[in-house]
Amino acid sequence: MQVVTEEESRPCPECGTEIRTDRRFTTWCAACDWNVDPEGDEERHVQGRLGRARRVAARRHGERLHAEVGGDDHAPTARTLPALCAYALACAVHGVTLALVVGGVWCVVYGWGGLGMPFGLFLLFLAWTLGPRLPRLPTEGPVLGRGDAPALYGLVDDIARVAGTRGVDVIAIDTAVNASVTTCGVRERRLLTIGLPLWELLTPQQRIALLGHELGHYSNGDTRRGIVLATAYRSLTAWRYFLAPAEDPSPTEMAVALVCFVPRALVQGVLTVLDGLTLHAGRRAEYLADSSAARAGSTEAAVGLLDRILVADSAEVTLRREANAPRSARRGTDRPEERAERLWDVLAADAGSIPEHEYERRRRAGALRGHRVDSTHPPTHLRRERLLSATPVPAAVVVDEERERRITGELADARSRLARQILRDGFAG
Template structure:
């Protein structure tokens, strides 16, 4: 999974399923918002989730029973069409089988070569009560996130060097504190059970979902130079696939609805835990910076077109003046009116801001100063990656202008 990209505009071209998924997320975010505003992290404790666990276990049990039935059918005597059916079944199993997630297009930070960076992450992980990530990667994206990699779902932190470069030291601590806050409870058997179930249901829905209406077919031989209308055949095919995929889509939506409250609480709780190590004002500034990523991306793209160093431009953004109270209020209104959020899995930014501001936190000044020193040391190490990542970063920026 790539690091998430900030969403700065309300999408109006979403599919039916994407609209329902967003509606489920928004409803869960609103339901949990008042509770978090009133009680803070004490409201983030796990509630009764037996039904969700039973649902996940049931889905995996049905999948395991289907594979066992297919294996039994494989060894039975059968004719030609029986073998065709068995072969098709094993192709389906191969398509739906879990696959280890790998992080690609990134640079892994060796602890021996980046000791300050790993020391910073260990300090912040201990402060938020989470285990440090098993691996740390840096890429050329405006994003950050924790990815469960490999068969054992090892937590891997991915940080975009462009995003890191344009943040202040306080915002960097807040960013890492938020991502590390997500690692609390991620190493449990229940978390692995839910993760594998969601992956299975998502692959099943993806396998059966029809292509977009304007998808181009490779079945027609365009070399003949004959223009044919495939609108009717495409429409019939979409209708058949839509009916066949509906049960899988509904099952995925039911599962995501069941897990929505828990996922939204985790986002709010990660913000509050980040505030404990960086301060509420730092997390607020981080969210406000994320709202303006589109503009920052434009500045970096303009620098790339002028053949300037885009990282140098981002470093100048880091030194910008802080927003006033009026500008913060205006940003909150904009987030509410335009539905701004980091990505589709997060609550709206205005809801996150109100939860943070309802529970202002100021970390111990001595501890914060020690973290600032670690951040500066980590930044010195990461700055050495800029020559390596400048070209792919510039290429990505120029492609977005074409």
């Protein structure tokens, strides 16, 4: 499928250089960086002195981390003092839940038949509601077991060996322009979630790099993905949700919100501290996961993956446009299966038509924005620079045409189901 571009030329209003424009994307000048990041310019303008100071501090921290990681591709995240403090704080969070359980049981046992019993039941209810929740394996949507997708699982196993870890237990497919790994349940079963829109944007080697990146999080000591810290985050998030004030409060709700102000501020403070303690390790883990991506799929594929992620929001725009298009524009006489299958072709064609100058604009915009204070990932331009400055590595895993054909066949049902879901329900991102 071919996409008609809307390119034309015009002089730059800042320096007069002739620039190419495409009505689908931001117009900018590569010679003087005019309008390279209009959204970021507005954000920087309204930040104020404190915001600018935080950006400077974040940039210094990020540059130190970039220099620290350098070409170190294999070393796991060290058990530094911040990491140990984060574990201690997470254990304290879980200790609150344990105290609620112990207090509830004590009140029920010793207050049986009296006023202590309902109070104890209330404490136990709080512990059950606000306590840690282990992620569960998905039960809805396309979920593939080893018997459903042997070729895909075989590919994941090959990449896992390169990453220095084991494979996954379950693979789920969803509509996110993303991919992730999660450890589920007390048995610590590994779940790999592949966002089909992102998968469809990538070449076969870039897909290998994507899987190498995700599996690399298991081998590089990413503390945020451990059960202790992950469940502490979930508990704190639940506490914050229950303590949040109502949007349009009644007098009674205003009184409750006033009472909850101190504990709500305390919970938010603990979340902020926990974020600060784990941010360095989390960003370092992203760099090391990029190295895992390069070893699995090649440096070229890992860099290409980062470029694709830079323009991932274009895929979201395409999917929303197709989902919101009038039925007549979807050739209403076609069968639903044909419309659904064409969705991925449209997505791939739109992604393939993005001009190189748009990729370059987004790289420069990312460099201008620099390090965000609360971002869990290092800036993409630094991740890309690190891969390109190291010695290029070839792919350790290569997919031939036959294997690619089998994987495509294993994903065919998911492609059809998710395309129909997007066209029927809309794209939520």
